[in-house]
Amino acid sequence: MPSVFLTRRYTFSSAHRLHSDALSAEENARLYGKCNNAHGHGHNYAVEVTVTGAVDPRTGFCCDLPALDAAVKRSVLDRFDHNDLNALPEFARLVPTGESIARLIWDKLKAEGIPLDSVRLQETRDNFFEYRGER
Numbered sequence: 001m002p003s004v005f006l007t008r009r010y011t012f013s014s015a016h017r018l019h020s021d022a023l024s025a026e027e028n029a030r031l032y033g034k035c036n037n038a039h040g041h042g043h044n045y046a047v048e049v050t051v052t053g054a055v056d057p058r059t060g061f062c063c064d065l066p067a068l069d070a071a072v073k074r075s076v077l078d079r080f081d082h083n084d085l086n087a088l089p090e091f092a093r094l095v096p097t098g099e100s101i102a103r104l105i106w107d108k109l110k111a112e113g114i115p116l117d118s119v120r121l122q123e124t125r126d127n128f129f130e131y132r133g134e135r
Helices: 025-036 065-080 098-111
Strands: 003-016 041-054 116-122 128-131
Touching (some): 003 065, 098 116
Antiparallel strands (some): 003 041, 041 116, 116 128
């Protein structure tokens, strides 16, 4: 049976600082610029979660929307919204770049059994990050 793709959009606000302990202060400043500010900064993120599956002839849906919403709320929104990402255990050894956040969201939702096609994270008007798993 053919697959259909469904994308849901969610929003959360978080603070972070781009800084790597593996780099010198000068390297961090050069690489991350103003995003290396010791006090951090915040973003209003939008995350688009795209799932795929066959259309259920009984419901007409390709996924269980309440289950998807609950998984995103539990694994992403409740965890990241209004938090300092650097203070979360997930980022103890990971710089919370958009790339890292998108991949972490993927990993969390995949662990929930969500049939993912992609995770797209919008950090600013101009910065988008998309992760599609190991292909």
